[in-house]
Amino acid sequence: MREQTPRQVVAELDKYIVGQEEAKRAVAIALRNRYRRRLLPLEVRDEVTPKNILMIGPTGVGKTEIARRMAKLVRAPFLKVEATKFTEVGYVGRDVDSIIRDLTELAVRMVKTEKMEGVKDKAQDLAQERILEYLRPMPERPLSGNPFEMLLRGGGGYQEHGGEYDHQRQQVLAERAQLRKKLLAGELEGETVEIEVEENLSMLEIFTGQGMEQLGVNFKDAFGNLLPPRKKKRRVTVAEARQILIAQEAEKLIDEDQAIQEAVHRVEQDGVVFIDEIDKIAGRDQAVGPDVSREGVQRDILPLVEGSTVMTKYGPVRTDHILFIAAGAFHISKPSDLIPELQGRFPIRVELQPLSGEDLRRILSEPENSLVRQYQALLAADGVNLQFREDGLDAIAEYAEVVNQRTENIGARRLHTIMEKLLEEISFAAPETAGEIVIDRGYVEKRLASLVEDRDLSRYVL
Numbered sequence: 001m002r003e004q005t006p007r008q009v010v011a012e013l014d015k016y017i018v019g020q021e022e023a024k025r026a027v028a029i030a031l032r033n034r035y036r037r038r039l040l041p042l043e044v045r046d047e048v049t050p051k052n053i054l055m056i057g058p059t060g061v062g063k064t065e066i067a068r069r070m071a072k073l074v075r076a077p078f079l080k081v082e083a084t085k086f087t088e089v090g091y092v093g094r095d096v097d098s099i100i101r102d103l104t105e106l107a108v109r110m111v112k113t114e115k116m117e118g119v120k121d122k123a124q125d126l127a128q129e130r131i132l133e134y135l136r137p138m139p140e141r142p143l144s145g146n147p148f149e150m151l152l153r154g155g156g157g158y159q160e161h162g163g164e165y166d167h168q169r170q171q172v173l174a175e176r177a178q179l180r181k182k183l184l185a186g187e188l189e190g191e192t193v194e195i196e197v198e199e200n201l202s203m204l205e206i207f208t209g210q211g212m213e214q215l216g217v218n219f220k221d222a223f224g225n226l227l228p229p230r231k232k233k234r235r236v237t238v239a240e241a242r243q244i245l246i247a248q249e250a251e252k253l254i255d256e257d258q259a260i261q262e263a264v265h266r267v268e269q270d271g272v273v274f275i276d277e278i279d280k281i282a283g284r285d286q287a288v289g290p291d292v293s294r295e296g297v298q299r300d301i302l303p304l305v306e307g308s309t310v311m312t313k314y315g316p317v318r319t320d321h322i323l324f325i326a327a328g329a330f331h332i333s334k335p336s337d338l339i340p341e342l343q344g345r346f347p348i349r350v351e352l353q354p355l356s357g358e359d360l361r362r363i364l365s366e367p368e369n370s371l372v373r374q375y376q377a378l379l380a381a382d383g384v385n386l387q388f389r390e391d392g393l394d395a396i397a398e399y400a401e402v403v404n405q406r407t408e409n410i411g412a413r414r415l416h417t418i419m420e421k422l423l424e425e426i427s428f429a430a431p432e433t434a435g436e437i438v439i440d441r442g443y444v445e446k447r448l449a450s451l452v453e454d455r456d457l458s459r460y461v462l
Contacts, residue, residue: 006032009073016069016369017062018362023350026053027070030323030348034270037321049320052305052345054278055327056335057352060411063327067274076270077107077263083278083326088296096300100310100317103271107263108314115259116250123253127245128183131238132176134193139168189239196231197244260314271322275301279328282337298339305345355404355411361397363412371419383434384426395444396422399452407459421461422447 004012009028010021017024030051037048055063064080071078079102086096116123182188236244281294304310307320326346335343355363365372365388372393376386400414422444426437451461 004031004074009070012073013066013069016367017065018366019355019359020057020062020066020352023055023057023062023066023352026348026350027066027325031070031074034323038269046320049307050323051348052324052326053348053350054335054346055325055350055352056330057327058329058331058354058409058411060409060413061352061355062412063352064274064276067272067325067327071272071274074270075110076272077103077110077267078272078274079103079106080274080276083275083297083301084280086297086300088293088300096297096304097310099273099304100267100319100322101312103273103322104264104267104312104314104317107267107271108260111259111263111266112251112254112256115254116247119250119253120246123246123250124242126249127242128180130195130245130249131183131193131241132179134195134241135179135188135191135238136172136175138172183238189237191238192235193238193241194233194235195241195244196233197248198231264314264317267322268318269321271319273304273322273324275324275326277328278326278338279330279333282328282330282333282335295339298342302339302342302345305342354409357397357401360400360412360415361393364393364397364415371415375419375423379423379426379430382430384430385436386423386426387436387438389438389440391441392439392444395441395448399444399448402452418448421451 006025006028009031010024013024013027030053033048033051037045040048055066057063068078068080079099081099081102086094179188281297304319304322305324307318309316309318311317324346335349364370372388376388379386396415396418400418403418404410404414422439425447426433
């Protein structure tokens with residue numbers, strides 16, 4: 001984050017999102033303010049709260065993509081939730097505190113993965129030794145004589161077969177040395193080996209369920225030692241065994257308590273929560289109706305955004321400095337329909353503009369993960385070399401704009417529908433028709449013109 005200036009953040013977002021400069025700038029400033037806050041004296045640092053962002057704009061213009069790419073850019077714990085999935089306290093359903101619990105769970109996995117990557121080299125060496133043990137196990141030390149006599153003689157019962165055992169042991173060590181050379185040379189990757197793996201799911205997890213963590217107790221840690229870990233044998237190739245054993249050994253090498261402590265700190269200081277569809281809970285409640293109180297959900301979200309402490313199975317997590325980004329189309333309701341306290345907690349309002357035909361044309365080919373590149377890669381797997389001409393891309397964007405205007409405007413998502421219909425025949429016949437296929441304006445008009453002109457048909461098909 002130290003190296004990313006607001007201008008550089010916007011440049012990175014430009015690789016994936018077309019247009020929406022105002023929203024990108026707001027997000028870039030919010031990220032930079034987090035870094036600036038870290039440089040402040042401790043007594044001032046706690047007083048500086050994040051300036052939460054409310055994105056307003058129609059569906060399919062890039063609201064979610066901006067937040068997702070931003071979190072990936074700074075490797076921050078990021079969680080996207082739908083506001084409509086939560087219910088007011090007292091009703092059956094998900095409560096808003098589960099947002100922070102899920103975010104913390106995600107951060108713990110993220111930190112563990114990073115730490116496991118740091119000890120990967122050592123874990124590979126340990127996994128290599130375990131593979132050798134499975135391929136050529138050591139002989140068992142023979143037992144002989146009366147056990148009581150063995151105790152009196154100080155374990156002398158081993159002496160009768162000690163020479164033979166030592167000989168076998170030396171022989172195994174010599175064989176392992178040969179196998180080690182073959183392993184390093186990659187000659188045993190396809191060999192089958194039987195290994196022991198621990199089962200992840202315990203009976204305790206089945207009975208406690210998700211809601212029990214609201215008590216702030218990690219039942220697995222509290223009672224897990226009462227139940228021995230269940231192990232089962234699996235027959236896998238050496239290549240597969242190496243990956244499994246590397247993960248097991250890396251997990252043993254990291255300090256789990258330290259990883260949890262770091263994850264909680266990262267959530268509290270760098271966490272990002274993206275609340276989508278917030279406009280769906282913004283309408284005023286009616287006197288009658290089956291809907292669960294939407295204003296009640298807003299009141300429950302408010303303490304999280306204001307700053308509160310949520311109990312998780314990893315301990316208490318404070319939400320004072322978590323960045324909240326809310327988004328909604330606000331077709332029916334308005335931002336002013338949110339309760340005043342919640343409005344005040346989203347001081348930065350950003351309006352995203354509907355996509356024009358020119359924007360749709362750029363979205364087709366400019367971003368690094370553009371639809372054109374995706375379809376070219378997919379069909380190349382079947383030997384089809386898909387080539388898009390400039391006039392063909394222009395025609396696709398024009399048809400997408402026309403359908404958006406005539407029916408519901410769903411933004412860039414309309415391109416997915418258009419492209420799927422356009423390439424349906426090619427995708428179906430691809431395995432048998434390998435070669436080069438050119439998509440120009442003539443091909444696009446042949447496949448789509450009749451569908452677009454028939455308004456009733458395009459309403460259902462496109």
